[in-house]
Amino acid sequence: xxxxxxxxxxxxxxxxxxxxxxxxxxxxxxxxxxxxxxxxxxxxxxxxxxxxxxxxxxxxxxxxxxxxxxxxxxxxxxxxxxxxxxxxxxxxxxxxxxxxxxxxxxxxxxxxxxxxxxxxxxxxxxxxxxxxxxxxxxxxxxxxxxxxxxxxxxxxxxxxxxxxxx
Amino acid sequence: xxxxxxxxxxxxxxxxxxxxxxxxxxxxxxxxxxxxxxxxxxxxxxxxxxxxxxxxxxxxxxxxxxxxxxxxxxxxxxxxxxxxxxxxxxxxxxxxxxxxxxxxxxxxxxxxxxxxxxxxxxxxxxxxxxxxxxxxxxxxxxxxxxxxxxxxxxxxxxxxxxxxxxxxxxxxxxxxxxxxxxxxxxxxxxxxxxxxxxxxxxxxxxxxxxxxxxxxxxxxxxxxxxxxxxxxxxxxxxxxxxxxxxxxxxxxxxxxxxxxxxxxxxxxxxxxxxxxxxxxxxxxxxx
Numbered sequence: 001x002x003x004x005x006x007x008x009x010x011x012x013x014x015x016x017x018x019x020x021x022x023x024x025x026x027x028x029x030x031x032x033x034x035x036x037x038x039x040x041x042x043x044x045x046x047x048x049x050x051x052x053x054x055x056x057x058x059x060x061x062x063x064x065x066x067x068x069x070x071x072x073x074x075x076x077x078x079x080x081x082x083x084x085x086x087x088x089x090x091x092x093x094x095x096x097x098x099x100x101x102x103x104x105x106x107x108x109x110x111x112x113x114x115x116x117x118x119x120x121x122x123x124x125x126x127x128x129x130x131x132x133x134x135x136x137x138x139x140x141x142x143x144x145x146x147x148x149x150x151x152x153x154x155x156x157x158x159x160x161x162x163x164x165x166x
Numbered sequence: 167x168x169x170x171x172x173x174x175x176x177x178x179x180x181x182x183x184x185x186x187x188x189x190x191x192x193x194x195x196x197x198x199x200x201x202x203x204x205x206x207x208x209x210x211x212x213x214x215x216x217x218x219x220x221x222x223x224x225x226x227x228x229x230x231x232x233x234x235x236x237x238x239x240x241x242x243x244x245x246x247x248x249x250x251x252x253x254x255x256x257x258x259x260x261x262x263x264x265x266x267x268x269x270x271x272x273x274x275x276x277x278x279x280x281x282x283x284x285x286x287x288x289x290x291x292x293x294x295x296x297x298x299x300x301x302x303x304x305x306x307x308x309x310x311x312x313x314x315x316x317x318x319x320x321x322x323x324x325x326x327x328x329x330x331x332x333x334x335x336x337x338x339x340x341x342x343x344x345x346x347x348x349x350x351x352x353x354x355x356x357x358x359x360x361x362x363x364x365x366x367x368x369x370x371x372x373x374x375x376x377x378x379x380x381x382x383x384x385x386x387x388x389x390x391x392x393x394x395x396x397x398x399x400x401x402x403x404x405x406x407x408x409x410x411x412x413x414x415x416x417x418x419x420x421x422x423x424x425x426x427x428x429x430x431x432x433x434x435x436x437x438x439x440x441x442x443x444x445x446x447x448x449x450x451x452x453x
Contacts, residue, residue, distance in 0.1 A: 001168045001169055001203070001205065001207075002168040004168065004169065021168060021169035021207075022168075022169060022203045022207070024199070044200055045196060045200070045258070045259075045261065045262055046259075046350050048259065048261060051261055054264075057235070057264040058260055058261050058264060059261050059264050059265050060196075060259075060261045060262065060265070063195070063196045063199050063200070063261075063262070063265060064195070064199070064265065065169070065192075065195055065199055065203060065207075065209075067169035067171070067207070067209060068171075068195070068209060068211065070171060116260065116261070119260075134260070134349075135260060137259055137260065137348065137349035137350070138258065138259020138260050138261045138262065138349060138350060139259075
């Protein structure tokens with residue numbers, strides 16, 4: 001498809017790129033903008049490694065045509081790091097909890113996992129274990145770290161101030 | 167024209183009209199994107215007319231662009247169209263549910279698409295408007311021409327609304343499915359039911375299973391047998407057997423055998439029937 005300017009808010013900054021609106025949002029982020037947090041795993045909406053926050057909701061960036069980003073607000077894992085830095089912290093509470101609880105092994109699923117958890121905690125600051133499992137049900141971890149991931153999200157939920165971190 | 171974002175319904179129809187059957191509408195695009203987008207696209211996700219959700223004059227009006235997540239978590243849909251809420255909660259993953267729409271679930275025309283199966287079970291009708299200015303209203307099950315083929319031409323017609331009758335007293339619906347995993351897994355079989363009780367007997371019923379035909383299919387004979395059925399007194403086992411015998415299901419090397427699918431028809435229809443009966447009774451209690 002013919003390229004066109006696409007303007008949106010990425011991690012609290014306005015970005016404008018000249019891109020093919022029919023390419024995936026994932027490729028726009030990774031290849032054009034150098035935002036490498038979202039990963040390409042299956043490229044068909046099954047693994048969740050490309051999860052980003054699109055208008056406050058977790059979506060698979062591999063299934064979103066780039067044209068849909070026009071005028072929208074997106075958050076990637078880079079945005080969470082940035083949010084933490086602006087508050088003088090080394091990392092976002094979710095990122096810290098993942099490290100502390102040993103929820104990261106190879107790390108490929110981690111940005112997507114954390115963003116699914118981020119969307120959950122924004123909507124529901126004190127989720128049950130069952131709610132956490134549902135929230136990350138679209139994110140595969142092949143190092144089998146689900147237990148630690150669940151613990152990390154519970155831990156982060158407890159430590160994050162009510163109303164969320166940023 | 168390449169990728170256009172429609173601002174409202176008129177704009178969307180104008181864009182289609184201006185591109186004489188070359189442009190196609192998209193909504194969530196979760197299925198379509200994997201198949202490859204058409205060269206010219208009219209994106210409907212920002213069209214306000216397609217996001218309505220209201221109960222009016224005995225009917226529930228649901229915009230075609232409502233996402234599966236919105237439907238699954240809507241108190242109104244949970245109350246008035248429980249089968250649809252349950253079905254939407256079982257689709258894909260949270261990420262897919264946040265993007266995919268109920269209208270798209272029908273137009274993509276997969277034979278066992280969860281939301282579409284629930285909508286057929288509920289007796290929903292779809293309102294469609296064409297670039298020629300005409301509008302039509304069709305039962306959802308009439309919108310399938312073949313496996314994975316919709317009768318809707320996305321270059322000249324837009325599904326705007328799904329219309330479902332509100333529950334009367336002692337009326338309820340339910341959806342049940344079986345899949346190898348709890349998330350990101352297509353159903354081996356799914357079923358939806360809507361029933362109305364009068365004096366403890368089933369007075370009206372719609373019972374649908376999929377995948378069977380290209381469209382979600384009613385089990386007409388089983389429905390007939392269930393008229394006058396008294397839940398709590400009559401035998402569910404017999405219902406399971408009748409449904410299982412009637413369903414026109416096939417086996418697949420990838421999914422499961424015909425025999426197993428037939429077994430699932432019995433198990434799942436009874437499960438959905440029992441849930442719907444409980445809801446119908448509770449509806450009576452709360453009114």
